[in-house]
Amino acid sequence: xxxxxDLEFKPHTADKNGVVAAIEFENGWGASVVRFxxxxxxxxxxxxxxxxxxxxxxxxxxxxxxxxxxxxESDVTKVLKxxxxxx
Numbered sequence: 001x002x003x004x005x006d007l008e009f010k011p012h013t014a015d016k017n018g019v020v021a022a023i024e025f026e027n028g029w030g031a032s033v034v035r036f037x038x039x040x041x042x043x044x045x046x047x048x049x050x051x052x053x054x055x056x057x058x059x060x061x062x063x064x065x066x067x068x069x070x071x072x073e074s075d076v077t078k079v080l081k082x083x084x085x086x087x
Contacts, residue, residue, distance in 0.1 A: 001084060003077040012036045028054055029061075029086045033076055040069020047071045049079055062086060 002023060012018030018036025030052035035041075039048040048069045050057045059065050063082050071079070 002080055004073040004080070007033055007076075009033075014038070018042065022052070023080070024052070024055065025084050027084065027086055029058075029083045030055070031080060031083055032057070040067065041071065044070070047073075047076055049076060051079075051083060 002025065007021035007023055009019040009021045012020045012034060015036035015038065018034065018039070020032070020034045022030060022032045024030035032050045032052055033047050035045070035047045037043055040046075041048060046069070048067055049071055050067045051061050051063055052058060053061070057067075063079065063086070068079060
């Protein structure tokens with residue numbers, strides 16, 4: 001099971017202090033995780049996560065209907081686990 005530690009962050013193109021990571025799972029689902037000044041929680045050092053389906057943001061799934069903000073590392077791991085369990 002993939003966790004926060006499996007994310008490979010790269011510099012965010014819109015914010016020199018920001019980071020972005022994307023991960024895809026075998027079930028076709030994935031996540032985009034960002035932290036930058038304009039993200040929900042970014043100024044507090046927290047992360048924003050969007051659920052992906054086949055590489056695109058999906059807001060019609062069993063986890064959420066929007067991006068999820070104000071997440072710490074353990075919160076991100078919990079959501080990643082939920083995503084990996086989607087059918």
